Amino acid sequence: MPTLVGIFEQPLLVAQLAEKLRGRGFSDLEVYSPVPSHELDYAVDDRPSRVRLFTLIGGVLGCITGYALTLWMANDWQIMLGGKPFSSIPPYTIIAFELTILFGGVLTVIGLFAVGKLPRFKLDAAYSARFSAEDFGLVVRCAERDVAEIDTLMREHHATEVNLVEP
């Protein structure tokens, strides 16, 4: 399947072109960007990142673990300390708080790995070091009959270069 790589200087152009391409039914798109760019977040995919689900699950799990751990341990072998109740919620809240953060943070990073499909052991054929310099890349996989149309569109959107990978 032909893969076209258009090279751009500004993220906004990539975002506009990606939207147009998707409107015309080209859905097999990929964007390479040297910087985090709000404009490009939704270029390929409209849905919000699922990383947030991971954070939520981690946080809730951590909170439950924190209280469960402390309450169970304090009651498993009861030792009276300073006349305080065995199940003292205020001090255990500190442990629950820390574990909420710990589990939430660790699961967020696991979410980054899962959602961002990391680690990858092989870089894409269309990827090049210029996408870690200053260029933005828009990759379109399309049928052979559409190559010319996409090429024209890319140039209309001020692509500095259009390349064909794996013809």
Place this chain on the structure above:
Amino acid sequence: MTPPPADTAAAMIRPAPLRKDSKVNRDLLRVMEGFSFGWFTLLNVSVAFMLAAGGVWIYQVYKGLGIAGYAHPVFWGAYIVTFVFWVGIAHAGTLISAILYLFRAKWRNAINRGAEAMTVFAVLTAAQFLGIHVGRIWKSYFILPYPNQRALWVNFKSPLLWDTFAISTYATISILFLYVGLVPDLAIARDRATGWRKALYSVLSLGWQGTSKQWKAHNRTVLHLSGLATPLVLSVHSVVSWDFAMSIVPGWHATIFAPYFVAGAIFSGFAMVLTMMIPVRRIFGLEAYITDYHFENMSRFLLLTSIIVGYAYAAEYFMAWYSGVEAEQTAFWLRAFGPYWISTWVMILCNAVAPQILWFKKVRTHVPTLFVLSVIINIGMWFERYVIIIGGLSREYDPAVWGIYTPSWAELIIVAGSFGFFCHFFLLFLKLFPVVAIAEVKEIEIHAKEHPGEHWDHAHTYGEIH
């Protein structure tokens, strides 16, 4: 079939190779190149300090804590002072990375990486002191809740347990934060490196390509880690302060301790960032990236937190007097005029008085003065913990059990070694990882190119994050 356009047909294999790398990449990756004589000298000095401390520590494990200056009634000495000092230093990185991120303060971009790295190294340094202080290092795992034959569990009502959880959570989260931020920059380094560096960065960059899916997940992750780290950074030094405030030692048992410690931690952390980043900027010629504007903003933070710390000193004295508790009053009187008066006045002069010169813009923009001031603040903040801990323990309720503590040679060597421990990590980091966040600096530049005329610090840049 429509034939491909003529000029693309010529370049059919791959995108044309990189012809000219971006200036930001070249400038910031250059920091990692070559190992200069000065760098080696500093590394050797740091490692020498570290090894000396390691040797003394092994001797201490063999001989026992007797070689430390502990003497009745002071059994928390220079080790705990230095532990609190390093935990405090560790606060600037997360503050800059997380809190300033949430506040959309774009000026953090040039200094966040260095500060985050410092955070990680300072936490690691602090953690050493828990092991050094407990004496019987082979039993230090008793602090963890692990199943054991006696079916005993740890005491979750003790602030020391809270501290275990707070510090280990903080260490984990700050390492994750640093690493997540590094991944795109490691990919930049990977694409340009050769030899062993290529192999190292290929593994560490996890195959990052900067696809929109990866960036979207990355932005989310950074946002959530910031959200989690913000309450965490405030909690860590609060918990450390409760190690003291939860006991009934005069001078410790105060509700002001948590905010007082947190402000002090941010204060000392920013001072340490200045102490480290001013020479780094000068040596590696990073003036275009870390500008006087950054240093000025940091010195404003110093001024603000200095005022909070100064207020806390005053509030402590006021409360001691106003409480009418004789032990409190005596403890605070003896702080200023007792055997530890030098430490107290060093603390007040360095932390509350000296930073007041930052009211003048001339001082805030004069980098050598800032450097000297940051060192003064570091010294003052070490003494603050010394005053609180030693001053408190040596003068408790009953004059019959008052005593004097002086740090022993062993403690002083180990304290000096901790600076070597911290610095050698930082020096290695400088040569192995980008000390300025390349992608984030580039983000500002590309944004400025796309929206010319708009102020680069404008909140619009980060209107929304998804």
